[in-house]
Amino acid sequence: MRSDADAIVANHLSYGYGNQAVLADIAFAVQRGEFFIIIGPNGSGKTTLLKLMSGILKSRQGGLDILGKPIRDYNRKALAKCLAFVPQTIPTEFPFTVLEVVLMGRSPHLGILGLEGQNDLEIAKQAMAFTGVAHLSHRRLDELSGGERQRVFIAKAVCQEPQLILLDEPTASLDLAHQTRTMDMMEQLKEEKGITVVMVSHDVNLGAMYGDTLLLLKGGEIVSLGKPEEVLTFQTLEEAYGCTLLVDKSPLGNFPRVTPVPRKFMLYV
């Protein structure tokens, strides 16, 4: 299944803490320039998988190729040049400004002191304008709202000029407006710059609306992998989440809409 069109290829990938297997024999491929969303219940191994792909965790079993090369053949800096990771939160005890944080995205491209040149500043400014935080560039990170902070982290990832961006539940603590704004932004990155976006998300409906491919995990194994309408069916979702769900067609277009069914409505389903 290896091909040049693939950004990430996982083969027999396993990972465990002690005797506990978190991921068992996973295989999938992420194509270049696609929006790939990993969904699944809590503890299904989503975040572990994302950390393996970003090189934070190292797998002892199985193969993982990034852009056609085994991840273990990359040194840290080389990987950082083609892959950016956006964690859920970033500590803010030390009051860096927005510009300082975004400029840090340049460091894989620079020497050990990370001395930024005019060119780097230009890239940082473009990244900030893209995510809509340019007006905040001299504000301190700890003064910003959650949504603004998220956009700063994404600007930092964009500033890194990667071919792949990996995000760990970027919409988890955002309101509806910020959720769609973040997702729109990632879609725009995909379409305008051809960046491959891999995202862990709890929100299956965001996955349905934006994802080119969804990966549904449960207990460290793949339940389903494919287009949203293939993955988000009543059967697969019930198998993964173990609760009653209503799946119908979204009024917005040709993709499924998932509605969890509260107990009081159970009689009518």
Place this chain on the structure above:
Amino acid sequence: MTRQLNLKRISHDAAVPMLLKRLAIVSLSLLILLCGVMLLGLCMGSAESGFQAVVNALTGKKDGDPMMTAIIWQLRFPRVLMAVLVGAALSVGGLVFQALLRNPLAEPYILGISGGAAVGAIIGILMGFSRFPGVSATAFAGSMMTLLLVILMSSGETLLKKDALLLSGVMLNAFCSAIIMFLVSMAHDSRLHSIIFWLMGDLSIVDVGQVGILSALLFPCFILIFYLSHAMNLLLMGKEMAQTMGVNIRAVTVTLLVTTSFMVSITVANCGLLGFVGLVMPHLLRLLLGPDHRVLTPACALGGGAYMVVCDLLARVLPEQGEMPAGVITAIIGAPLFIILLKRSAK
């Protein structure tokens, strides 16, 4: 560090080769401050000497009072240089601990690292070692031991929790003090008085050779830390972020912790316990310059040196007769600051 004065940062707008420009401006201004303070340190003391006498002595004019020239060159000059080195080492040490442990309250003395070094140093002294390399080596061993202990004690489920870290440090400090008292009371010789005076942070018995060795040992450490200063910035963005930005976290952390412990131990071996020095300058400078460690590291070295010279100067001129240990002054200034910072970080 959540609530801070919103001071304007120096030259932040033009941004780029900006960093070097900023570094130059900051370093130069602090260097001028340092030189001014050093000059003051040379002028003042129990034997009154005017500014002119210092200038004469420094420029090597023979028309000055030879006695005065000797005092300035052989007593005050090494002492002032020593204060600069020690202040720089402890301030940079505080800066590094604060960044690595991501705790604005971390400081070699508070974490018990200095205490461990002191225990090691006293053992070395009692075993009759010379200051270099014997006592310095035992001090280093002591500080590494406490560093390991404090990290082991405070790393639980979530690595290095804020409160656990400080509590472990306080506990270790108390334990080290007890061992020091025990060792001191076991010693029955004439060195007792000098040990106690040394313990409280003393810069009075310094010769030029000692200053030379210390600077030869400290300068490579400063350069190494400056070299890793951008990695420290990235580490403050969280371990996962730093790792995916190309930082070898383990190598950088271990190198920095060992280097700072080494710096702290050799200053302790020479000048005893000077508490809270690593708190004052890093915080003041972070407030003025922002948290970029590429600027803060040289700034803390220069500013910390100046701060220590002032503390030592106060220790020399405040008492009516004789002098007090410089550690008394640093604690009087530093301990209240610690409490203020603690209150602020609790909010």
